[in-house]
Amino acid sequence: MKKLNRSAACLGSAALVVSLVNACSPADSAKSESSGPKKVTIQIDGAAVPYYAPLYAAKEQGYFAKEGLDVNFTYAQGSDIVKNVAAGNIDFGFPNGDSVITAYGQGIKTKVVHTTYQQGIGALLSSADAKIESPADLKGRTVAVTDLGSPNYIQLQAMLKSANLTTNDLKVRTLGTGVIVDALKNGQVDAIVFSRLRYYALKSAGVDVKQLLSDSYLPSFGNVVVASEDTVNDDPDTVKGFDKALNQGIEYTIKNPDAAVKMSVEKYAPSFKGQEADITTVINDLFAKSLWQSDTTKKDGLGAPDVARWQKAIDSQTDFKLLDSSYKADDLVVKPNDLG
Structure with missing residues (x-):
């Protein structure tokens, strides 16, 4: 197999985060146009890579549009993403679950509305x-x-x-x-x-x-979708629509991995051109089997949280002194069926 690109450079410098925040202010990002779809922004951890194919597929296949959403993608570091979502500067974030747990315990509060990666990476x-x-x-x-x-x-x-x-x-x-x-x-x-x-x-x-x-030694989660507490409480329909479209994007990618990877490379991550076969192998062997799907998703649907597992992850951060004290996973994680 050809060598995979190891340089998915992070775009999270302080200057860039500021520019992204300014570009995605609530006045622009979450504004609903009476004559068209609602414009929302999701800020994604790191940089554009083909492994984010379900998000890209949800846009390119029209799943977001069917839910009345016009979704824009931006990128930043995980810790900055959580801060931006909590402050209401962007509508959704897609950071690593570990950073979400830590931030919540430090008073930077968001809600996990879609446990996309059922395991840590x-x-x-x-x-x-x-x-x-x-x-x-x-x-x-x-x-x-x-x-x-x-x-x-x-x-x-x-x-x-x-x-x-x-x-x-x-x-x-x-x-x-x-x-x-x-x-x-x-x-x-x-x-x-x-x-x-x-x-x-x-x-x-x-x-x-x-x-x-x-x-196997410490329960954790990879990328998850987060929204602000205000968004969850005041606009649950947008959250439900986003989750539904993302689930369809995951299903599409699982069923059509070659096409999903090809599209992601061509339209979003051109630096990975020539590596499509290797990336598709990773999608099939890891993401489709272990990260996007689990016993929990088989029972409750894609993106569903294993709340007990989230609690173990929270308690572990307390045990290892990342947090001063633990808190209830139910305060952090939202079950899709509990939305509005």
Whole structure:
């Protein structure tokens, strides 16, 4: 397989966030036109990548339009997205669930209205030569994370705790997102805790890599849709319409992965041109099987939350001192059937 692009650069600099906020003020973003569809904006974590195909498909296939919505996409860092949604600067956000949990506990409150990724996307990745088969094998090793305040660092601690180890039993290095994967490839570290999507990129690059999924040790969530408390309370129909269209986008992508990826690359993420086959494999093997669908979605529909699992994720952040105190998952997560 061709090498996957590893440079989905984040567009979340302070200057850009300001410009995005100004461009998506409530006066423009959530304004309903009597003569046409309601204009809404969703701010997405990172940059335009083909893995966001369900959102793009919901627009291109007309699912949003059928719900009376004209949806605009912008991009920023997850923590900035949550702040923008909470402040009412944008209508919807699509950040990592871990950042939503942390922000809510710190008083930056949004509502999760669609649990899009039913699992977290963190993983401990290691070269096969390192022979790391379980967290117990991390003793005395060198492991990299991007930041000591990141969810990945908490995931590492949870893995170690399962083996009665702590970070004192190994060497932890902090490396930027642009170099952490190369550090593993070049043998500078024994393992990294990072996105499980990189497992496929490393395999594609010919690296013999193994992975331990963080979710097995610490429940978490990847990208989820959030809205402000005011939007949920005052405009539930828009939230329900957005969720319905997104679900149709997910269903379309699952049934038509080749077409969905091709469209996403051509119209939204042209830097991935030539990698469509590899990306489609990831969509089929990971997103369709584990991230978008779960036992919960089989019972309650796409985007439905496992509230007990959300509670475990919240409590875990408290245990590892990301939050001063826990709170009820029901205060954060909205069940689709409870909307309006």
